[in-house]
Amino acid sequence: MSLSDLGEFGLIERIIERLGEAAAHDILVPPGDDAAAWTHDVGATVATVDSLAEGTHWRRDTMSLADIGWRCAATSLSDLAAMGAEPGPLLIAAQLGPDVTLDDLDAFADGLAAACRCFGARIAGGNIARAASTSFSATAIGSTRDGSALLRRDAARPGDAVAVSGAPGAAGAGLTLIEAGRASEPAAVELVAAHRRPPARLALGRAAADSGLRCAIDVSDGLLQDLGHVAAASGVAIEIEAAALPLHPAALALLGGDRALALALGGGEDYELALCGPAATLDALGADAAASGLPPLTRIGRITAGPPGEVAALDGSGGRIDPASTGWDQLR
């Protein structure tokens, strides 16, 4: 058996098993959730780490070091958002390959600072080391307010509705246009920004927890793949209505409906939130969204008692769509 046989999530399971007593067992959510969380006397502390490696997660020809700094903060903060946590300190570990210059590092720090300003987070520390290739890791530590519940991926129940924030597929559409040399087209601006400067839906996550919702995940690996994690952890099935997906108008206009749909289902790197819970609660949260400065929230499907772990995207006539791309697992 090789690394690629297991894939990222298989490897994580394998390591947790191998760690035995060394794997924390007083954590409030099972291993594999967006972040680790544990109690202290007021609320819970929530922590997560994410890495951005050159060649795997970014390339110099598609984004600047400033963009990478932004993403470095946003990806970890998005995990806090998916737990309903307030952001606390961030710690950054920078492994710098031989080609990294001081200007690069300055740009990285600028992007990091811009994201922190945008998301209300702070860098509390870090580490810099030379390495054979470049990667950055961000640890985000957050907390929930006293008495506030965490948003978990194992809390979806049959009968719940499923909603998603923003326009999933926008980041994938942005990357597609960048790679096609179309990044400077005026209509592409929002899509390119979705790829290079993704959001972290912290306010939405907190509002969701406050409204009584208990289940969320961030859509970073692709909508179908991430909903698959919810379905597996909750022991439920999920049906998505393709026609309900809030595709980005520019993605539709520039790439066409089929491609926009495939990217929405499997493109990944959107860092939007998928929320599960009572339809009325989701609708109320969505109705509130515009007034509260939250991103749009769209109901896209439902939780069923079908085969645990199954996620299906349905076309208008109830048939199943076989998406060309269903997210990506870095280690496969």
Place this chain on the structure above:
Amino acid sequence: MSLSDLGEFGLIERIIERLGEAAAHDILVPPGDDAAAWTHDVGATVATVDSLAEGTHWRRDTMSLADIGWRCAATSLSDLAAMGAEPGPLLIAAQLGPDVTLDDLDAFADGLAAACRCFGARIAGGNIARAASTSFSATAIGSTRDGSALLRRDAARPGDAVAVSGAPGAAGAGLTLIEAGRASEPAAVELVAAHRRPPARLALGRAAADSGLRCAIDVSDGLLQDLGHVAAASGVAIEIEAAALPLHPAALALLGGDRALALALGGGEDYELALCGPAATLDALGADAAASGLPPLTRIGRITAGPPGEVAALDGSGGRIDPASTGWDQLR
């Protein structure tokens, strides 16, 4: 100006300045200390991140992946020890180069687990990603008990004594012997272990804080260099008596006195603690050490009101030793 002009600590200062408001300002110790710490209602939470990159911090011909797993935990936990904190959850980010196999990852996890068992720490989460080269980052999050002070690097005062735990230089001696093909010599066992399976002096750090000490640093960059950080942060000078250094008997026997001394002053990677405070407090802590299962503690010098940031190693006649090696800064 280039990365290597600034060096690691210069780069950190530069980034903190560039981050502006994005650098956490409600942290209990100034930027650049061993770990970031902030209050919650009971005690303080303490967090730190460290990276181990292949080629920079380890090579496959000098240590196994299991050793690297151990070191990955130990290096971050050592920073918690140097703050006087209890260990809490660890988060690991693994960037895996193309040559990393499943067996490698298993060995890494085994070494990580062994260190966690030894040091009473737990892995709470992490991230795995493919990368062009291999590196591992560990974030350690700890806490101090309610009312317990942190050990800081800016709290040394003229008149304080300086003590160090264990036998600094042992790790450097171990690496020297490994590189010379002498790792299997029976007399080298402890030195090789000091390099491959370094300690994290958590119990000593907590005992030091409990005894009223307020100043510590972990000796990971070399004794003189790390004491230089204490001297600079505290605005004091430090004098070390070379004859007082607790050199490892095996290092003396296998490498000779001059080399053992140079490694003790500048070898780095020992992960022992240097403590500053009243001589009587240090002596009481050291007298207690054997009975409490703590490592030996040796007084090696004193804090003076000399030029801020200056560290001098004195020979028996009061002359200054110019150490062949004075620690290493990864980016130089």
